[in-house]
Amino acid sequence: MSERLRVRVTGAVQGVGFRPFVHGLAMRCGLSGFVFNDSDGVLAEIEGGALDVFLAALRQERPFLARIDSIDLTVLPPQGQHGFTIRRSVGVRGSGTRTRGVPDAAPCGPCLDDLFDPDSRFRLYPFVTCTQCGPRFTITRRLPYDRACTALAEFPPCEACSADYRDPTNRRFHAETIACAACGPRLSHTIAEIASALGRGRIVALKGIGGFHLLCDATNEAAVAALRHRKRRPAKPFAILVANAASATRLADPTAAELALLGDVARPIVLVRARDGLAPSVAPGLSRVGVMLPSAPLHHLLFHAAAGYPEGQAWRDAPQQLALVATSANHPGHPLMIADAEALWELTAIADVIVTHDRPILARADDSVMAIIDGAPSMIRRSRGFVPTPIDIGQDGPCVLGVGGHLKTTICVTRGHEAFLSQHIGDLDAASTRRFYADTARAMLAMLDVAPELVACDRHPDYASSQFAETLGLPVLPVQHHAAHLAAVAAEHHLVGPLIGVALDGYGYGEDGGAWGGELMLRTGAQWQRRGHLRHLAMPGGDRAAREPWRMGVAALVALGRAEDAAARFPSVAGSGRLAAFLEAHPTTPATSSMGRLFDAAAALLGLCTHQSHEGEAAMALEALVHAPKRLASGYQIIDHVLDFRPLLADLLQPGLSARRGAELFHGTLIAGLVEWASALAEQTGHGDIVLGGGCLINPVLADGLVVALRARGLRPWLPRAVPPNDGGLSFGQAAMARAHLMMDPLPFRLSGS
Numbered sequence: 001m002s003e004r005l006r007v008r009v010t011g012a013v014q015g016v017g018f019r020p021f022v023h024g025l026a027m028r029c030g031l032s033g034f035v036f037n038d039s040d041g042v043l044a045e046i047e048g049g050a051l052d053v054f055l056a057a058l059r060q061e062r063p064f065l066a067r068i069d070s071i072d073l074t075v076l077p078p079q080g081q082h083g084f085t086i087r088r089s090v091g092v093r094g095s096g097t098r099t100r101g102v103p104d105a106a107p108c109g110p111c112l113d114d115l116f117d118p119d120s121r122f123r124l125y126p127f128v129t130c131t132q133c134g135p136r137f138t139i140t141r142r143l144p145y146d147r148a149c150t151a152l153a154e155f156p157p158c159e160a161c162s163a164d165y166r167d168p169t170n171r172r173f174h175a176e177t178i179a180c181a182a183c184g185p186r187l188s189h190t191i192a193e194i195a196s197a198l199g200r201g202r203i204v205a206l207k208g209i210g211g212f213h214l215l216c217d218a219t220n221e222a223a224v225a226a227l228r229h230r231k232r233r234p235a236k237p238f239a240i241l242v243a244n245a246a247s248a249t250r251l252a253d254p255t256a257a258e259l260a261l262l263g264d265v266a267r268p269i270v271l272v273r274a275r276d277g278l279a280p281s282v283a284p285g286l287s288r289v290g291v292m293l294p295s296a297p298l299h300h301l302l303f304h305a306a307a308g309y310p311e312g313q314a315w316r317d318a319p320q321q322l323a324l325v326a327t328s329a330n331h332p333g334h335p336l337m338i339a340d341a342e343a344l345w346e347l348t349a350i351a352d353v354i355v356t357h358d359r360p361i362l363a364r365a366d367d368s369v370m371a372i373i374d375g376a377p378s379m380i381r382r383s384r385g386f387v388p389t390p391i392d393i394g395q396d397g398p399c400v401l402g403v404g405g406h407l408k409t410t411i412c413v414t415r416g417h418e419a420f421l422s423q424h425i426g427d428l429d430a431a432s433t434r435r436f437y438a439d440t441a442r443a444m445l446a447m448l449d450v451a452p453e454l455v456a457c458d459r460h461p462d463y464a465s466s467q468f469a470e471t472l473g474l475p476v477l478p479v480q481h482h483a484a485h486l487a488a489v490a491a492e493h494h495l496v497g498p499l500i501g502v503a504l505d506g507y508g509y510g511e512d513g514g515a516w517g518g519e520l521m522l523r524t525g526a527q528w529q530r531r532g533h534l535r536h537l538a539m540p541g542g543d544r545a546a547r548e549p550w551r552m553g554v555a556a557l558v559a560l561g562r563a564e565d566a567a568a569r570f571p572s573v574a575g576s577g578r579l580a581a582f583l584e585a586h587p588t589t590p591a592t593s594s595m596g597r598l599f600d601a602a603a604a605l606l607g608l609c610t611h612q613s614h615e616g617e618a619a620m621a622l623e624a625l626v627h628a629p630k631r632l633a634s635g636y637q638i639i640d641h642v643l644d645f646r647p648l649l650a651d652l653l654q655p656g657l658s659a660r661r662g663a664e665l666f667h668g669t670l671i672a673g674l675v676e677w678a679s680a681l682a683e684q685t686g687h688g689d690i691v692l693g694g695g696c697l698i699n700p701v702l703a704d705g706l707v708v709a710l711r712a713r714g715l716r717p718w719l720p721r722a723v724p725p726n727d728g729g730l731s732f733g734q735a736a737m738a739r740a741h742l743m744m745d746p747l748p749f750r751l752s753g754s
Contacts, residue, residue, distance in 0.1 A: 004033075004047040004076040007058070011069035012102045012389065013042045014145035017131025019086050020173040021063050026084040027168065029054045036087035037144035039449070041099040047081055064132050065102055065265075067389075086174055089144040100420075101140050101388045101447070104209050104365070106267045106295050108133035110171060115297055116304065116313055121160060126298040127185050127359065131175045133265075137388055137423075138210045138363045139177070143447065147176040151360045158183035185359035187298070195305035197353045198324065203227050205329050205343055205351035209296050210365030210384045210423075211336035212329035212343050214351060215241070217322070218251075221279040224325055228281055230350040232332055236614040237283035239269045239290035239367070241326040243303035246319040248291050251277045257372045266385025267295035268368040282325060287624040290369060292326065295384070328366055333429050335436045338364045363443070364436070365423045373700050374707045379724050380698055382410070383423040388447075390418035391722050391732065394494035398742045401452040401474070402734030403441070403465045405481065405727045407615070411441050412731035414739060415450050419491070421723060421732050428464040438468065454742060456734035458484070460509035477741060479734045481508025482519045483528035485693035487740075488733030489720050490523070498687045499523040502678050504702070505694030505726075506546065506596030506615070515539055517594025517694070520641055520677060522685065526740035531681055532641025534598065536591035538583050545597065548611050549618045550576060552597050553604030556649045558583040565653075573610055595696045598645060605652045606662040619699065622667070625660045626701045629668030636673035643677045645670070671705035679713050691718045693733075695726035 009018070014037050022035045022044050031048035046054060055071070062068055107115070111130055114122040122128040129135070139151035147153060157165060161180055164172040172178045179185060197204050201223040204215045214231065216223040218240045228234060242248050245259050254262065254272040261270050274289040283289045294300050306322040307315055328336045329347055337343045338361040347354055365384035370377050379386075395417055402412035404425075411422040422440050426433050445452070457469035459478040469476050479487075485508075486501030501521040510516035511530065518534030538555040545551040550573045554566045563584045567577030583589055596619065603609040603618035608625075612618055635648035648669045652662045678690050690710060697703045703719060710717040723729035 002048055002078045002080075003051055004045060004078045005051055006074040006076055007044045007046060007055075008041065008072040008074075009044070009058070009068060009070070010041040010072075010098045012065070012067040012100055014099055014143060015102050015136045015140070015176065016065040017063045017175070018042050018066055020131060020168070021061075021066075022058070023084055023086055023168060023173070025054055025057050025061070029057075032081045032084055034085045034087050037089040037099075037146065039090070039099060039144065045076065046084075047078055064108075065105055089146045099143055100390065101143060101145065102136045103266060103385050103387060103389055104135045104137055104295070105133045105265045105385070106293075107297050107300065111297070112300060112316065113313065115300060116316070118311075121180055124191070124301060125181045125184070126187055126191070126296075126301055127179055127357075128297050129175065129177045129179070130172050132171075134177050135209050138361050138365050138384070139359070141362055145176065150176060151362050152177050152179060152184075155179055155184050155359075185357050188356045189353065191298075191301045191305050194353065194355055195302055198302070198322075199306065202352040203230070203350065205347045205354045206298070207340070207343070207356050207361070208298070209361075210363070210367075211338045211361060212347070213326045214329045214347075215324045215326055218278055218282055218325045219323060221281060224279040224281040227325060227327075227350075231327070233327075234613045235284055235617055237286055237290065237620075238325045238327050239292060239369075240278065240282060241292055241294065241299060241324040243300070243320040243322065244293060244317055246317060247323065248272075248293070250319055251275055251323055252289055252291050254291070255372065257375065257377075261370055261372065261377050262291060262293050264385075266368060267293055268370040268385060271369070271371040271380070278323070285621055285624060292367060295367075326367075333427055334432050335426060336364045336366050363423070371698070371700060373697075373703045374719060376721065378719065378721050379729075380726070381408070381424050381728055382421060382722075382724060387423040388420055390415075390420045391492060393417055393419050393491050393736065393739075397739045398453045399450045400735050400738040400742070401441070401445075401455045401472075402484075402731035402736075402738065403455060403457045403469050404731035404734070405458045405465060406460070406463045408724070408727040409437060409465060410728050410731045411437070411444060412735040413444050413448055413450060413452065414735050415448055419732055419735055420444060420448060421729075424728060434464055434468075437465070441468070454738045456484075456738035458509065458730070458734070459511075477738050479737050480511055480528065481505070481730070482516055482694065483521060484730050484733035484737060485725070486521060486523070486528060486691050486733070487736045488723055488729045489691040489693045489718050489725075491732065491736035492720065492722050493691075493718050495689055495691065495718065498685065500678060500681055500685070500687050500690045501528065502674060502690060502692050502706075503694045504595040504674075504692070504696035506594055506696075507592070515590065515592035515594060517592060517596055518598065518643070519593065520643075520681060522681065522687075526737065526744045528737075532643065532677065533593040534595060535642050535644035535646065536593050537597060537601065538589045539592040539594075539597060540579055540583060540589060542590065545592075546600070546612070546615075549600035549604040550610040551579065552601035553610075554579050555583060556601040556605060556646075559646055560650050560653075562653070569605070570610060595694070599696070601649060602652060602662070602666045605649065606657075606659045608659055608663075616695070616698075619696070622663045623699050623701050625663035626667050627660070628664060629671060629701060629705055630661075630664045631668040631672045632665050635665070635669035636676075638673070638677055638680065641677070641681065643673055645673060648673075667701050667705065670702065671709055674706060675709040675713065678710065679715065682713075682715055688714070689716045689718065693720060693725055693729075697725035
């Protein structure tokens with residue numbers, strides 16, 4: 001007996017081939033009706049006798065990129081309709097939109113087959129795509145997702161593409177991004193020209209999925225050194241782009257888990273242990289290198305050209321000689337470039353060749369960066385391939401906005417049980433980045449069609465993000481920096497109830513106005529309270545101490561009563577002796593409890609780094625030397641929950657101590673002291689869940705060592721996974737705290753402008 005159902009599907013169901021999937025299921029089941037996109041997702045009406053079969057397949061056979069949140073059914077009177085159609089999308093703004101976009105996806109296997117198939121009309125076409133792969137987030141102007149709402153709107157399909165689009169048996173049936181060489185976007189240069197330039201040691205600016213990359217031969221030291229000089233990036237490591245997994249193992253030593261992560265459809269940069277073969281300037285002095293596989297057909301075509309244009313498909317999995325540095329095309333402190341005109345004007349001093357194409361990038365997105373920590377993937381920078389996928393926070397709640405901090409900034413908007421974290425925005429020093437930041441906030445609120453009840457910001461009053469919060473006309477909740485780091489981990493893992501938190505970070509504005517960064521905290525209700533901290537070290541010069549680790553080294557010497565050794569310890573730094581004398585005479589110099597500055601002090605004392613050209617350079621140099629952490633039994637003291645590592649710093653001064661031995665003692669002793677510190681509070685309170693947050697948790701030696709040792713104590717450590725442990729996850733933690741305060745423990749909020 002014929003029945004009719006209205007089927008409402010919500011989730012990531014637009015831009016993933018869901019309508020053609022529903023069409024195919026209905027035809028297979030002999031059902032009639034229609035399907036279309038709207039503001040809430042996908043709506044279908046189906047009629048016939050095999051509705052149960054259809055619904056079971058709908059849940060079990062969803063398209064690869066689709067994520068179904070809910071399927072709601074409404075029984076309707078039969079209409080006796082015949083045939084099944086895909087109708088025009090319907091968009092209604094301001095009506096409580098529930099749908100969402102999907103991330104950009106690397107080329108699928110069938111599209112790569114087409115790319116190198118001599119009989120395919122997509123052969124060697126650098127913008128080949130289908131319903132299951134290709135750009136999405138970076139080319140979407142608005143939802144519902146239709147060609148007219150994307151960057152492909154200005155490319156009318158040719159007759160052949162239109163025929164594929166209308167053909168239910170074709171895998172490009174209703175593929176909104178369908179295009180070919182006859183009708184689609186075009187490159188400004190040929191593949192041969194680009195490959196030739198790279199082979200001759202030239203630097204190429206290449207327009208990609210989410211912005212321009214700067215490319216050069218990663219085995220050519222002269223080319224890499226030239227890129228460093230022109231980009232004014234003296235030491236910060238570059239990532240490399242290789243053709244496939246077999247090519248990755250030529251230059252790095254990835255584990256099975258790292259290889260799996262490299263092959264993820266998001267194509268993140270993955271930090272893996274480096275091998276010989278790369279130019280020394282790719283990742284100078286470091287043990288790990290960032291590796292990624294191609295995220296666009298254009299990348300595959302470059303490797304194909306470098307291999308001599310081999311026939312067939314077998315070459316795609318074979319080791320390739322070419323490895324490319326691939327780094328964001330931007331000036332220091334400014335956003336990734338996405339516009340052709342800007343790149344042609346701004347990159348001429350950096351790149352020898354600038355390659356554009358005429359498909360606009362509507363949303364910039366840097367490459368995401370990940371690592372395997374404690375055996376599982378962990379986010380370091382969340383952007384292309386992951387945004388705009390939301391993070392499930394476990395329960396419905398009010399809509400709030402988290403505006404992040406100052407460095408590595410992101411924005412977070414909550415809707416129901418989901419938190420939407422923006423792509424990586426960057427540091428808010430430059431006006432161009434602040435414009436990108438404000439535009440991103442507006443775009444997110446418009447795309448999600450929400451109105452926040454509360455905005456949460458950092459307690460630091462001078463941050464551009466805190467000042468932005470004041471302009472929104474909403475109640476403002478200032479949130480302590482390290483509480484937000486810990487709240488992010490708790491929210492990601494749906495942890496409720498009392499918690500212990502260990503925040504290991506560079507800098508955060510403290511409740512007392514001081515420079516915090518090594519904090520032991522306790523959550524009760526919606527409140528995080530500081531219960532302990534690292535013993536303070538003077539931070540001479542304020543922010544300069546973070547850029548010049550020798551200053552923290554001098555502060556350590558003074559704290560150890562060895563001020564007279566400063567000039568000899570840092571002979572290349574004029575004034576180190578005078579600074580030591582000043583600190584001795586002025587014991588009330590502003591100080592910090594920062595774990596990041598403790599790393600800086602250790603790196604300086606060991607002679608590894610006196611000046612940093614990028615954030616974390618000293619800590620990365622220390623971590624790179626560690627083969628196996630070694631504990632110094634008497635390397636720390638704990639008094640009233642204050643953890644004092646002065647004995648460890650004193651040991652680093654012993655004559656003849658190698659930098660490697662010092663780095664291993666430093667890491668091993670840190671781990672032991674931090675575990676005893678947290679365990680004491682756990683025993684005192686009876687709480688066994690310990691969340692670990694802050695930028696220092698990017699260090700795998702420290703993170704792995706902490707979780708192993710805490711588990712050995714019978715405790716339950718939690719690491720950040722879906723969001724970065726550094727300030728890239730701060731907005732998520734702020735949003736989690738804002739929701740908690742609204743739902744559990746309301747505070748008197750400050751009205752913006754008051």
